[in-house]
Amino acid sequence: MADALNERSQNILEAIVEDYISSAEPVGSRAISKKHNFNLSPASVRNVMADLEEMGLLSSPHTSAGRIPTGKGFQYYIDTLLEVRDLNRNEKQNLRNSYRFQNMRMEDIMQEVGRVLSGLSQYTGLVMAPKFISTVFRQIEFIRLSQGRLLVIYVSETGLVQNKVIEADPSLTAHDLEKISNYLNSELNGLTIHEVRAKLKQELQDDRVLYDQVKKQALSLSCAALQEEIEDQLYVSGASLMLGQPEFSTPEQMMKMIQTFESKKLLIELLDQGHSAQGVQIFIGSESSHVDLEGCSLITSNFSNQKGAIGTLGVIGPVRMNYSQVVPLVDFTAQLVSRVLDREIEKE
Template sequence: MLTERQRMILNAIVDDYIRSAEPVGSRSISKRGDVGYSPATIRNEMADLEELGFLEQPHTSAGRIPSHKGYRYYVDHIAPGNLLEPAELDTMRTFFAEKLNAMEQVIQQSAMILSHMTNYTSILLGPEVFHTSLRHFQLLSINETTAVAIIVTSSGQVENKTVKIPQGVSVSEMERVVNLLNSKLINVPLYKLKSRLYSEISQELERHTSHYEELLLVLDSVLDNDNEQRVYLSGTTNMLTQPEFKDVDKVKNILDLLEETPTLMKMMSPTLGGEGIHVRIGTENNHEAFANCSLITATYSLEGEALGTIGILGPTRMEYARVMNILGILSRDLTTLLSHWYK
């Protein structure tokens, strides 16, 4: 447990480092009006904070920077409050007051607003990813070599895909496949269809059909529901403006991960975080590419059910209080908007 003086000094160091991206020394902290301690006293406390693991000292500097543990303490003890300018609040409120007809447009615009207001990268998952499920599957033969796969979703959307029928597959085998999918995958969310195909359906196919591998490839292509269109990114190049990411290889790893939709969906899934604001700092993200990043997320819901997630990705030297404040407002406004639309 930190003393009140240690907490004050740690907060001041984090605040200064967030603003400057430069190691913070005791003299600069002593000049702050809200601290009120001598440089010697602050140096002693900084040494103790470093020994406790809350601060780190770069080899090339006499100053200190926050460690992941220091950021975690800072985030966990942020005092709630409104840190936005009136003009920024008006921008968000005006946007949600407009009567937009398409949810997709709202999601896309929300992503742009977030990245613009924070200068970080925004990630949003549309509600279809978690809320829409499979209602019915059908496979209709056109001729001996071609069929049309029809997928009907719980939202009433119908998707058609033309597929090649593997040589030697009989009509009765196709019927067994259709019956199998309808019995196993009805009411399964769309984003889980591919994983269920390999975890459950593949074993059944192997037992009941003589063309197991060929049919598995066909179903793989049919159940590929183009999830990338349901993940919205904005401000990905903002990473390039951060001093921490001058290393091209480091940035490339981050940008590559942002293109891995299944990984993003897993990291952003509402079922993993629940309600409220959630902050994952550095290695808490459980992915090497994000080891020097922080990901802050919030969910939006309809009638108590989480429909999607909004998130901000930036360096660990992030304006946590401001970003958390923005996400809290945006998630509440999205929830309000959805409740009006779906009354």
């Protein structure tokens, strides 16, 4: 149906969307007929506009204002009109130079990526670290805290360090713990947490385990340490840039926006949705999807290393976003980060 647009309608829709992207204001028929040389009078443009409005691609805030693209209109623009040009060599090099990953911890890299995404796009940058379950086991350490509580430190293949506290048999000595971690480090090295869990489950069913004290303790400890999910880590950068956008300029909208960013829950949910997809994904936060992100668009892409640890990064901005600029930025950055993750792994 929407594909039934003839060329002229498409051109006009495109012109309206692009004008609206740069002005944030309703677009009138006169402006379209003038700026873009279609050789059409405003009246003709108006006719087309009326058709587009009927199809649900445009809307007018009130009778005597111009037209604004609807969510559906943006969707159509993105799906069929948007041409994403690749970055040229120069731009790629510039982007590479923007990132300084020398001797950075994984956390810092994530944060830095968010900062640069935000800085270059002038919207809000999001980076979600690789999910715990998809990371590859590298090393585990146990440190005794008081009262039978153990600090577990887990390091993934990519150098991501995570820790949690678990309850444990208070009679375990430091020496026991060392033996246990040595055992686990040699047994589990190179497996994803996913695989680790499968292996643990299998071994626990093996009766012979019962007779090997170290192995038994090791299994029960690692179960406690690795079975549960570790909270997702989301880095948000440049939230204040969002507040500068005219569509979020009222105090109420600002409040809502900051609250949404602060809780992170909704953002993580959204980033998760694109988690299995390849390449750049675009979500348009229309009326249909979550209320709290009405008027927002999210451009994301996954990054991963060769062993499969998958994270997601992206940019969130107003629906009226400069897609032709942001899409390649997100795309190339994801590739870049993927390469950095691979670099972290020691080639042995």
